[in-house]
Amino acid sequence: MARSVYVTGIGRGDGRQVVELGVMELLSRRTGRVGVFRPLAHDGPDPIYDLLRSRYRLSQPAGTVVGLGYDEAVAVLADRGIDELVSRLVYRFHTVARGYEAVLVLGTDFADTGLPAELALNARLANEFGAPVLPVVAGTGQDTDSLTAEVRNAYHAYASLGCEVLAMIANRVPDDAAAGAAGLDGHLPVPVYALPEDPALAAPTVAQVAEALGAKVLQGDPAGLARDVRGFVFGGATLPTFLPALTEGCMVLTPGDRADLVVGALAAHSAGSPAIAGVLLTVGEHPGEETMALAARLSPGTPVLSVPGGSFSTAGELMSLEGRLTTANPRKAEIALGLFEGHVDTARLTERLSVVRGDRVTPMMFEHELIERARADRRHVVLPEGTEERVLRAAEVLLRRGVCDLTLLGDETAIRKRAAELGIDLGLLGPEELPEGPGAFARAVDPYTSPLRERFAELYAKLRAHRGVTYELAYDQVADVSYFGTLMVQEGLADGMVSGAAHSTAATLRPAFEIIRTKPDAEIVSSVFFMCLAEKVLVYGDCAVNPDPDAEQLADIAVQSAATAARFGVDPRIAMLSYSTGTSGSGADVDKVRRATELVRERRPDLLVEGPIQYDAAVEPSVAATKLPESKVAGRATVLVFPDLNTGNNTYKAVQRSAGAVAVGPVLQGLRKPVNDLSRGALVQDIVTTVAITAIQAQQSRRAADAAAGPADPAGPADPAGPTEPTGPEGKAANE
Template structure:
């Protein structure tokens, strides 16, 4: 059992972010760490913030900390031993399910003089290795080192053996562009050169910090972008009431502006993510905000100060902005008081702001030294492909593949943002099919920075090039007039580019249906030589493991031969993405316990698949619980090498497959990546119309890897 205790040097160092980032970095190494916060420092009762965020981000359970009142009471009664015994009991509860536990220590502050002493005792009680977490300023290495030294003294100083590293958080003085938000953990973002320089500067006065014995395991930049609150976080802080709530829970305050002079001199402030603060009698500001919203500029929101809220007639005049979700607040504070109050807003992540928690977690993990993590694990953990590890591998493999992916929905805002991320991170060379001016307009309105090498192709300028070639590909089925008409659809145009090897893959579906995306592929790309049909898989990112579900999107009622082919395709897809396939052919009956045409079909499909691919672990018919739950598998199919351990599930028909994937996805809050089409000559992949930007990024990465696999 390994236990890592994170001990902060003071308040505001980003301790919660450090804990969650380290847990995510371990996930990406295939190790699922437990989390424990033994002692609460919250004065009010209720769910602990870090514990609640951990539960959401990892879909894992933890225990609630010992309440602050209990901690202080026991310490005041000289019952520190009893307090530590309770902390050990909580630790053992977590240890039942985990081999490695991350523990959040107490914050030294003006109120709790016992924090450092209790952290020292806790490290001994849990036999934990300690990571000191501190903030830093590149321009002041001496001050940064002294903060670390002040905590190091509690653990034996420079000669002690309990402290195993230092993590610098919220580091100031680094270049602005070092604070980019990664899609997943990316070792390329680590500031190796900056870290080495900073360590060298620290060692001028504190030679032991940054050595092999006390390494600096990460230098995490301060990021304005990740410290931004939502509009919904502001109201109580400035004693405000809502005039219009709108998208307050989604819109973030990237920066704020006081509007004091004539509106004509202030129009440059009305940009994406801006919080506009103005006196409530400035009707011109309200109208300018409304006009900006009508032009597609997503302002963070509007705060009207002093006086009374605008009357209903004025608000009625701004209905366009209100319909587009512009949050509007009114506060009795003055404009200056409002700005002052907002400047003191806490950097801590609110318990319900899970989107920001996810971004911060990825950001921190990307700056943690992977070599240090490897030494920490020291080959003593059996890794598995966790969801985080799957996403990490996905991105790294796609970067190595360097493929060109066409996106027919080129001016759709989520697609533009995903393309910009993929392009800037090297995940793929993206080609947007859209009018360049439309893409620029979307980027400007959404505050998206378009990489200089992102390709945007106007469909009108290239469409004619494909008419003759399309007629040739669909000989006897369409003429030039019909081809020209079909090529008005950018999905068809993109599919033609793929058919002619001008791109390596296609991703569509953010606004098109599955049929719109798939039909041109069937007609123009056709099936690969080894296969007679096209099927699909979803990668189901369960809390502990990634499952593969097939077929859940394409074939309504495959026969035994087709079902066997779907199983083989799905197994090969699993292998391509680092999953060692154990394939369960799902039915309503296990083994020979039931009878009927459907069971016989699955039994025959299992036989055919085993015959065609003796190298694969395949078993069936298996009921879902017999395939996935070890105890049930041992009971119902004791001799099976798949039962209870399956990670590839092949459903007997589309009705079963689609229903199961949706039930698991929605009821268990599971992220699903897909559907990924398999069996085509070239990769074409469909998106859900509710896809998030991250979903599109991962689908682009997945498509790039498919292309690389097919080329190999």
């Protein structure tokens, strides 16, 4: 039977969508088959379910999610009584639960439902469903005494009705009441958690303002419409009086005939002081074409909206507007998850949920596992492309989720301005600022002005002296963000580096080869992709770096790929791929794979390896039973080593596109310290995942260095003969 959890409340305004999203995250880490059930629902769209369906790739038919509409439920209650209503809902719940390993139940919303004794109804439904409850209490506007009393009362209300209470959560708690609510943990029989009010969640986006007011969008791109509106500034004064009133993230509300205020606000935004969310014009007026054209040039993408109503009535509508979690703004979902994970003991709550992890590993479960492992021992990763939009968006996700600390390279003013334009709040520290508190932080560093530039120039000149590099040449070279970031990793000022969203593979890898170099036990640097299929994860190597490895290099790729697979939870069973299986074929290409297989067995007799073997015989048990019936690898391979880059790169892309697999990588292996390359088409989630992998590699490097009895510098002394030069592609062809 499915294990379910019933998220409920005691009244309106508890913001429990944050908790529902957080619980869904926990359930999806344990199993790939999670269903959603809302016993009662209002007519119209269900934003939180739409978000869950999109984010967690739910395949559940939409018609099965809702038990009954509120109007129908009220009619059944009036005509047939509470037992009939409950009976119908229980039947529909179990119809859903039979198809899933876990079910998230979204309790009633206490808003215009027409139902009496709603808390008691939620309690009874939870009991009938066999689901423990997770009550959420609203903390808005409450002091410590009133909030702690309400949490206690809510617990006793559900417990007295026979419910199994998982934990109590106080949400949207003011800072001065948070300690009191959290202090109940240990004084109630269940854990108690307090989630503070987060302005970034409470703030509506410009798009939500436009939707709520029915505003016309005169100007603005999708990034601008996604900005948070953190406040309102009403424009009526003269421009010199108006400009000092502007605040970060504010929306300017002004009559549409005040062209001077429109131009002034956008000019201030363009100058970066401060970055506004947008401009809202009232009374149905707006500046002429020439002024609007100037506005577009001053601040491209910054939204300008227009409404027919007056400023006073429009302001009244805006005062009650709050942000919502929707599919249109995945950024807020990441903020919500960061809030949940930052204030809830997720390991403890998961244990209380008692959802047994299945044998299957879905793409979502694999990605969750990476995030959790990275968070468990936070490392520091440098991102050279500090002004790139996708990198900034990924950085916000990484910081909100507490995955790692970050250094963004580039002009600090440009980074701050670009982040503000995108509505991203990174809380950037300057080069010398110290972080406050235990949370993840980001720092902006400009290689051109950093005091580290001279130190790095001396080091690089020493490392490359055999190539004629002088201090003067090195001083210019290390200002390049890729070289500067690599030197940060080499010198232990960062634990790893991720680049490539806007740089070629060569620009990312060449500094790593020159400065960090290969491990003593690695012949070459190679790569793997984690191919996340519907129910398992396979490891493909090498699909991005080495064009035509010989037998010795191919063996090295196989051994490294097996080690990488094991480090990330994939039991390595190696298939050395060829167009021939076993002894059925011959020729130089097959002989190379056969020789590589022999070398793997000689070097690592503990590894399970088969080759040469065709792809179908490697992964499909029915084919393996015919071609290699005695093999311990055939039909069950998890690490697939391709004979050359042409085969590997095309195969991973074919599987990615045709089978709908999620390709995570390329993950580089063989370097002394972790540096990873991105495709220039990488999505924000690809960057997040690659940074998490890099952080995990850095954890492993740190543990290995701590365990080693060698010199303090795990990279060892520089090789006077010079480092190994890259043998991979000079451009981006291999992984794009």
